[in-house]
Amino acid sequence: DTAVSQTPKYLVTQMGNDKSIKCEQNLGHDTMYWYKQDSKKFLKIMFSYNNKELIINETVPNRFSPKSPDKAHLNLHINSLELGDSAVYFCASSQVLSSGVNEQFFGPGTRLTVL
Amino acid sequence: AQTVTQSQPEMSVQEAETVTLSCTYDTSESDYYLFWYKQPPSRQMILVIRQEAYKQQNATENRFSVNFQKAAKSFSLKISDSQLGDAAMYFCAYGAGAGSYQLTFGKGTKLSVIP
Numbered sequence: 001d002t003a004v005s006q007t008p009k010y011l012v013t014q015m016g017n018d019k020s021i022k023c024e025q026n027l028g029h030d031t032m033y034w035y036k037q038d039s040k041k042f043l044k045i046m047f048s049y050n051n052k053e054l055i056i057n058e059t060v061p062n063r064f065s066p067k068s069p070d071k072a073h074l075n076l077h078i079n080s081l082e083l084g085d086s087a088v089y090f091c092a093s094s095q096v097l098s099s100g101v102n103e104q105f106f107g108p109g110t111r112l113t114v115l
Numbered sequence: 116a117q118t119v120t121q122s123q124p125e126m127s128v129q130e131a132e133t134v135t136l137s138c139t140y141d142t143s144e145s146d147y148y149l150f151w152y153k154q155p156p157s158r159q160m161i162l163v164i165r166q167e168a169y170k171q172q173n174a175t176e177n178r179f180s181v182n183f184q185k186a187a188k189s190f191s192l193k194i195s196d197s198q199l200g201d202a203a204m205y206f207c208a209y210g211a212g213a214g215s216y217q218l219t220f221g222k223g224t225k226l227s228v229i230p
Binding site: 031040041042043044045048050055056088090092094096102103104105106108109111 | 148150152154157158159160161162165204206210216217218220222223225
C-alpha cells in the first residue's frame with residue numbers, strides 16, 4: 001500500500017559512474033517531482049513532470065536526465081557522477097487541480113554517496 | 116520569486132511543553148497554500164498541517180496548530196504537549212494558487228525534545 005516508492009534507498013558509487021533512481025506512485029496523481037536535499041537539509045526542486053510532460057526544469061547540470069515512461073513513474077538518471085552529487089534525492093507526487101491545494105506526497109528518499 | 120524564511124535553525128522543548136516554530140514568506144499572490152512538513156531521522160517527509168490562504172480560520176490537527184497572519188505573511192506552527200516523537204526537522208512550504216506545480220521550502224528548523 002506504499003504511496004510513493006523509490007529504489008534504491010541507498011546508493012554508493014564511484015565518481016564518473018552512471019546511475020539511475022526509480023520512482024513509482026500508486027496514488028493516481030498526474031504530477032511527479034524530483035527534489036535534492038543537500039547536507040544542510042536544504043530541499044530544492046529539480047524537475048517536475050505533468051502527465052509525462054516536463055514542466056519544471058530548474059538549473060540542474062545536464063548530467064541529470066529525468067524520464068517519465070508513464071504518469072505513475074518518474075526515473076532520474078545521472079551521468080558521470082561527481083562528489084557534489086552526494087545528497088538525498090526525493091521523489092514526490094501530487095494531483096494538480098484547477099482549484100484546491102497541491103499537496104505533495106513524498107517517497108522515502110534515496111541517499112546517494114559518491115566516493 | 117516566492118521565498119520562505121525559517122529564522123530558527125534549531126529549537127528545543129521540554130517534553131509535554133509547547134513550542135512555536137516561525138515561518139515567514141514573501142509573495143504577491145492572493146491565492147496560495149502553506150504547509151508544514153516534518154522530517155524525522157527516518158528522513159521520510161510527512162505532511163503535518165496545511166492552510167489555505169483564503170481561509171481565515173487557523174488550521175488544527177490534534178496537537179499541531181498554526182497561527183496564520185496573512186497581512187504579516189507569517190505562518191507559525193505550534194506544537195502542544197510535545198512528545199519525544201516530535202523531534203525532527205520541520206519545513207515550512209509555500210505553494211502558489213490552484214494549478215500551480217511548485218512548492219518552495221524554507222531551510223528547516225531542527226526541533227529537539229528533551230525528556
